[in-house]
Amino acid sequence: MEAIRPTFHILTSIQTNLPMKPAYTLDELAHATGRSKPTAYRYLTELKQNGFLITSHRGAFSLRDSVFLPITIIPHIIPSLHALNQARKFRLRNGKSGIVKAMKLLRGVGGMATLDYAAYEITAYQTPETFFFYPDSFEKAVRILRENNYVESSKGKVVLLPRIGDFSKPVLRIFYDSLAVGGRGILDAIAISRKYPETTKSSGYFDFILNLARKVEQDTRGVERIGSNTR
Amino acid sequence: MSKTREELRESVRIRDECVRVNSEIPSAIFVGAAATLAYLGWTYRTTSDLDIAVEVVGDVDEDRLLELGYSKDPQTGDWYTPRNLKIDIYKGSLNGFSVKEIANQSVKVEARKDKWIKVAKLEMLILMKHRAGIVTDVQALVRNRYSSINWKYLETIAKDDVEGKEIKNVARAFGLLKQT
Numbered sequence: 218m219e220a221i222r223p224t225f226h227i228l229t230s231i232q233t234n235l236p237m238k239p240a241y242t243l244d245e246l247a248h249a250t251g252r253s254k255p256t257a258y259r260y261l262t263e264l265k266q267n268g269f270l271i272t273s274h275r276g277a278f279s280l281r282d283s284v285f286l287p288i289t290i291i292p293h294i295i296p297s298l299h300a301l302n303q304a305r306k307f308r309l310r311n312g313k314s315g316i317v318k319a320m321k322l323l324r325g326v327g328g329m330a331t332l333d334y335a336a337y338e339i340t341a342y343q344t345p346e347t348f349f350f351y352p353d354s355f356e357k358a359v360r361i362l363r364e365n366n367y368v369e370s371s372k373g374k375v376v377l378l379p380r381i382g383d384f385s386k387p388v389l390r391i392f393y394d395s396l397a398v399g400g401r402g403i404l405d406a407i408a409i410s411r412k413y414p415e416t417t418k419s420s421g422y423f424d425f426i427l428n429l430a431r432k433v434e435q436d437t438r439g440v441e442r443i444g445s446n447t448r
Numbered sequence: 449m450s451k452t453r454e455e456l457r458e459s460v461r462i463r464d465e466c467v468r469v470n471s472e473i474p475s476a477i478f479v480g481a482a483a484t485l486a487y488l489g490w491t492y493r494t495t496s497d498l499d500i501a502v503e504v505v506g507d508v509d510e511d512r513l514l515e516l517g518y519s520k521d522p523q524t525g526d527w528y529t530p531r532n533l534k535i536d537i538y539k540g541s542l543n544g545f546s547v548k549e550i551a552n553q554s555v556k557v558e559a560r561k562d563k564w565i566k567v568a569k570l571e572m573l574i575l576m577k578h579r580a581g582i583v584t585d586v587q588a589l590v591r592n593r594y595s596s597i598n599w600k601y602l603e604t605i606a607k608d609d610v611e612g613k614e615i616k617n618v619a620r621a622f623g624l625l626k627q628t
Contacts, residue, residue: 239578239586240617271587277620282583314491333493344462346493400584401493 224267225288227260232285243276268298268397281399287422290396296382297390297397300351303381305359306373310366314374316348322361328352329387331378331394336405339388340412343401347374349394355379392417463490465498465533467563472516475504476566477554479542479576483567484585486557487593497534501542501568503551508537543576544607571602574615590618594625 227250234249235241247257261278264270271279283294309315320334330338333345352358358377367375384390388409395406410417410427418424466482478486480499485492502508510520517530527535539547553569568576570593577585590597599616606612619625 237581237583238614238617239583239590240614240621242617272621272623274621274623277617279587279618279621343493343495346491400587404495 224263224269225291227263228284228288228291231280232288237282237285240277240279243278246278266302267295268302281397282403283397283399286396286403287426289421290423293420294393294397297394300378300381300394301398303379304349305377306370307362307367307375307377308370308373310368315367316374318365319348319350319362319367319375322365323350323352323358326352326354326358326361328358328380329384329390331391332398332402332405335391336395336402336409339391340405340408342408343405347376349376349378351378351380351384353380386416388413388416389419392420396420396423460490462494462496462498462533463559465529465531466565467559468531469498469500469529469535470559470563470565472518473500473502473507475502475507475551476500477502477547477550477568478565479538479550479568479573480536482565483573484577484589486559486565486567487570487573488588492588497536498529499536499538501538501547501550503547505539508539543579545572545576545605570596571598571605574602575606575611578611578615586615587618587622590615591622591624594619594622 230250231246235245243254243257243261246261247254250257250260252260261270261273264280264284265273269281269284271281273279281298283298286294307315307319309318320330329335329351330349331351332349333343333347334349337343337345350358355377362375362377382390392406392409392413395402395409406417407427410420410424411431414424414428462482462485466478466486469476477500478498479501480497481494482498485494506512513527514520518535519528519530520526521528527537529535541547542550550568550572551566553572554566555569556564557567559565567573570589574586574589574597577589597619602615603609603612606615616625
């Protein structure tokens with residue numbers, strides 16, 4: 218926990234002073250945090266180390282939108298972010314994604330799928346794109362993929378993640394991974410939470426907000442029904 | 449993993465649905481997930497609802513839709529295609545663009561062999577997604593279709609210089625655009 222403490226200050230500054238956007242500049246980060254450009258750069262490095270940075274180049278950068286999640290949830294998603302930071306992506310040598318083949322191969326290695334495919338398995342909500350997998354043995358999984366014509370590629374759709382953090386409750390882990398990855402993953406997390414509200418209760422304030430949203434949705438439908446009956 | 453092949457076919461299902469909707473509603477221009485999928489090769493993540501902008505209002509007259517087998521949820525007012533996919537129909541404007549502009553600038557893409565559908569122009573789609581705050585889709589469209597983006601055109605349809613710069617910053621962040 219010690220290592221991420223300074224990030225809380227940065228996250229609070231970002232959440233308070235930056236709008237959600239697909240990209241920012243270092244100047245904007247410096248302005249949002251009220252610090253100099255070199256300090257802002259140090260903050261950016263820290264965000265990168267903690268897995269919030271998607272990409273950066275010549276003073277422009279993109280952040281995972283999980284950076285805007287309630288601060289109380291951040292400690293829960295840090296292990297997922299660190300795993301995503303160390304992900305290794307693969308595709309078949311012939312250029313194809315090789316997802317179906319990899320699923321079969323990796324089943325033999327043992328481990329747990331997460332994100333896209335795992336979320337789809339639970340919710341059937343969003344079409345999956347990339348196969349994310351926590352193998353029991355990372356090195357063995359890499360070796361097996363290589364032996365079967367897979368090569369590492371930045372655009373690979375078969376992604377191996379190191380097992381960092383708690384895996385005792387798979388659904389909860391998929392939920393936190395989905396929050397951590399951000400973007401459409403957050404939609405998956407909400408869908409998972411709707412299906413397993415008890416399991417995802419530990420998300421605290423996030424869970425509270427989702428419950429309120431559910432209540433409003435139900436109440437609003439009730440109002441609409443009554444409205445249409447009286448017309 | 450039992451659903452694997454089914455899952456891989458999911459985006460094919462959406463593509464087929466677009467072709468069918470296009471034959472039923474000839475003036476339909478796909479603007480949401482389907483347009484994003486069309487630009488990103490039909491494998492990108494998406495929910496399976498469709499968004500269309502329609503300039504010829506008669507094409508989506510309620511009676512006509514019901515005749516075609518479309519259905520309306522009486523509680524929510526949401527429309528569903530005859531294959532039971534949710535479809536949002538926009539007639540006036542969408543994220544700052546009039547349906548007329550969207551229609552005039554739309555482009556044809558081949559969804560299946562010899563089956564063409566109309567989708568919102570790439571630059572408009574990027575700005576619509578940006579205005580809707582769908583950050584991930586903006587990043588994916590800029591990153592994957594960078595070389596197809598007409599930056600001059602994008603600047604002319606952006607609401608101000610800041611909006612245009614924000615999209616350019618995405619390209620910069622991904623190391624695609626060397627100068628601003």
